[in-house]
Amino acid sequence: MAKVIFNHQACKGCGLCVSVCPKHIIALSHEELNEKGYAPAECTDEAACIVCGFCATICPDMAIEIIEE
Amino acid sequence: MAKECRRPKALTDTPFHYCPGCTHGIVHRLVAEAIDHLGIREKTVGIAPVGCAVFAYNYFNTDMLEAAHGRAPAVATGMKRVRPDNIVFTYQGDGDLSSIGCAEITHAANRGENITVIFINNAVYGMTGGQMAPTTLLGQVTTTSPYGRDPKDSGYPLHMAELLATTRGAAYIERVSAHDVPHIRKAGQAIEKAFRYQMEGKGFSMIEVLSTCPTNWGMTPVQAMQWVKDEMVAQYPLGVYKDLGEKEA
Numbered sequence: 342m343a344k345v346i347f348n349h350q351a352c353k354g355c356g357l358c359v360s361v362c363p364k365h366i367i368a369l370s371h372e373e374l375n376e377k378g379y380a381p382a383e384c385t386d387e388a389a390c391i392v393c394g395f396c397a398t399i400c401p402d403m404a405i406e407i408i409e410e
Numbered sequence: 411m412a413k414e415c416r417r418p419k420a421l422t423d424t425p426f427h428y429c430p431g432c433t434h435g436i437v438h439r440l441v442a443e444a445i446d447h448l449g450i451r452e453k454t455v456g457i458a459p460v461g462c463a464v465f466a467y468n469y470f471n472t473d474m475l476e477a478a479h480g481r482a483p484a485v486a487t488g489m490k491r492v493r494p495d496n497i498v499f500t501y502q503g504d505g506d507l508s509s510i511g512c513a514e515i516t517h518a519a520n521r522g523e524n525i526t527v528i529f530i531n532n533a534v535y536g537m538t539g540g541q542m543a544p545t546t547l548l549g550q551v552t553t554t555s556p557y558g559r560d561p562k563d564s565g566y567p568l569h570m571a572e573l574l575a576t577t578r579g580a581a582y583i584e585r586v587s588a589h590d591v592p593h594i595r596k597a598g599q600a601i602e603k604a605f606r607y608q609m610e611g612k613g614f615s616m617i618e619v620l621s622t623c624p625t626n627w628g629m630t631p632v633q634a635m636q637w638v639k640d641e642m643v644a645q646y647p648l649g650v651y652k653d654l655g656e657k658e659a
């Protein structure tokens with residue numbers, strides 16, 4: 342099974358992934374800022390993810406990886 | 411379902427210094443993926459520009475050189491002629507390529523140098539604070555066109571893809587955009603083709619990528635992508651402007 346992994350420390354909170362997710366399951370987490378001080382993106386419902394890869398394609402900082410498990 | 415998607419080998423582990431949401435990062439990844447896919451990392455030499463991408467030599471895991479502002483095509487010419495077995499690319503912004511370096515890029519194309527040029531058109535000088543570039547849209551407000559670009563003072567947006575396609579030396583010229591997922595994928599294919607043409611000895615290729623500068627445009631990254639779609643694509647039509655195809659250069 343392929344899986345989407347969000348690397349919080351690499352994220353700059355730009356919101357591009359949030360804007361392209363067809364399932365609307367990505368949000369910026371303002372509760373815990375990362376080391377750079379950005380609100381990192383996270384998946385709010387992993388079970389709903391269809392692993393379309395849109396988020397990884399648009400992320401400018403490669404904070405999102407898709408891996409085979 | 412998407413394929414595996416991990417950091418390409420042709421990028422180092424160094425995090426990009428680019429502003430949040432800047433498309434420079436996306437295009438770096440596309441270039442690196444093309445290099446990985448073609449298996450040319452060990453023989454590729456990149457030429458970094460002056461502009462926000464000045465640190466490209468820290469990011470691409472290939473041999474890299476740094477050129478003076480706009481002179482990357484001249485440096486690439488020397489590199490490729492001395493080491494024709496290497497794959498040589500330049501990565502240049504619109505201030506770098508279409509303003510101060512307009513002579514170098516035009517003559518490199520006209521001479522049909524067998525190099526690959528990645529041209530980032532974000533309609534401003536990003537690094538120095540968002541000044542008007544030759545590519546700035548009519549009416550666009552920048553720090554040096556506070557009332558909007560007026561063609562009576564500063565001429566019209568310069569269309570580099572169309573211009574270079576008129577040179578007999580050019581083999582492949584395409585304008586693509588990085589504003590959404592389908593266009594990013596298409597841009598990746600064009601970039602890979604441009605590298606492949608160099609491997610096949612076809613001659614000069616340039617991929618112009620419509621890009622964002624959310625910081626200097628005063629927009630969020632999402633708004634900036636929408637602005638490319640609504641405003642830039644209208645004034646800079648996407649498509650192939652020249653392609654020698656399978657014909658000999």
Ligand SMILES: Cc1ncc(C[n+]2csc(CCOP(=O)(O)OP(=O)(O)O)c2C)c(N)n1
Nearest residue numbers: 460461462479503504505506534535536537
């Ligand atoms: C010879 C010279 N002239 C001017 C500059 C100042 N300068 C640095 S970056 C830049 C413009 C870069 O803009 P662009 O090529 O569009 O790249 P971006 O920063 O938007 O990616 C200028 C004019 C310089 N470094 N060297």
Ligand code: SF4
Nearest residue numbers: 362390392393394396
């Ligand atoms: S892979 Fe697709 S569905 Fe899953 S989080 Fe990313 S954009 Fe959303």
Ligand code: SF4
Nearest residue numbers: 352353355356358400
């Ligand atoms: S696109 Fe990348 S950097 Fe931007 S918010 Fe999403 S994960 Fe973070």
Ligand code: SF4
Nearest residue numbers: 428429432462536623
């Ligand atoms: S100033 Fe503009 S072009 Fe430069 S890194 Fe920031 S957003 Fe990108």
